[in-house]
Amino acid sequence: MTSRIIRNSYPCPASLGHSPFEMLFGRQPRTLLDMLAEQWETTEEEIKDLLSYAQDLRDNLHTVWEEAHAALREAQTKQKQGYDARSAVRSLTVGDKALVLLPSSDNKLLARWQGPYEVIAQINPTTFKLAIPQGSGGEQVYHINLLKRWQEPSGGQPIR
Template structure:
């Protein structure tokens, strides 16, 4: 391949959209801050697709990001934002107080205006994961996997009985010793729950003051272990990643089409990237907000591993500016080249068109 052809392939916008990436994913690991006490920062999610068990088909999972203590609440179906506010108040706030931060995905319950206003009135910050990047909410995603594995082992012969085993599956997770050397129950309350009566004496405390002092001393040491584990996990994860470009507002980027529902044609021959789209906001070093067209009904915040910078081709001149508008009866006149789509908005119809130009 000559140097001219190679330069064209590397810079052509069409080639950039169809080529399969051969480099490690961009964006070094950016772990969430480690809390300093239990239940100040929590993560939430739902497990769906379960068989009907006493009228329950969904599990709401809540994980404390400090101690990893988890609650699993069986539900009849996915709740609305208002119903979720009632459930969280009953199963989390009532037992552990109001958290400072709630991490979740971009489900319809979590992006609803009711849920946002509810958390805002309580002084709780809502943190949503970036589009198609479940690693942001990895704490609860991992618990969901362990919970499904436990339920699969307990009721593999009779799946419709999973709701009866859910409390024991939750107990087994909360009492299991992890990589820090302590169980989630011990990290939250300062002692390991006794399994048998003869162990009760080792779990007893001398008094409330001694219990509080021991908890604070234990939480300090436990947080040190969490930070140490986080540094080790970050170093291992970054071996298979590359540093992301420093995007700025106004930059144009290509968006991976892997998780985008594209229409028409075989998926095998669809472009690997779509766009380019302008960057309109920088959420953090590994998450940016894009200005997407209305036809893409997805969350506009993406992890940098889903993006790549758009390079202007030196072989293709930039598009010519539109001609001056044609004024008729004191107003500009537009010529429509093609009607792309239409939808009903209230009692009217909204059209998406492709303009021929102003003239």
């Protein structure tokens, strides 16, 4: 009983369904309690020849790998469904104004929305070129994840 508790305490990633030890060696690790339990419970030692041991090991590894691949595919499908449920396709068009998430000058780790800047070109579906007037050559390329569409305030005066 205690050997089963210890064996089950080895970390087993949910996406694989098997511990790294079992994935590598095709069996659960033998702890000291396992060895003691084997001595107490068995009277005659079973001796396997090398060929049958190798065949059993190959079969165990094949089974574990198949189960791990199936569990991994299932976990990937669940993760993709979860991501797709929360994500939305964003896009900008040439001429739009956008805010850019950039580090502030005081602290590299503190980012804030800066702009608005005009989108002057779409390089690919997720990359846009913006006209940046502040001493950086006039144009910069940004990924869509760093951009947010600028919406004019309803009162006519920009709010900063």
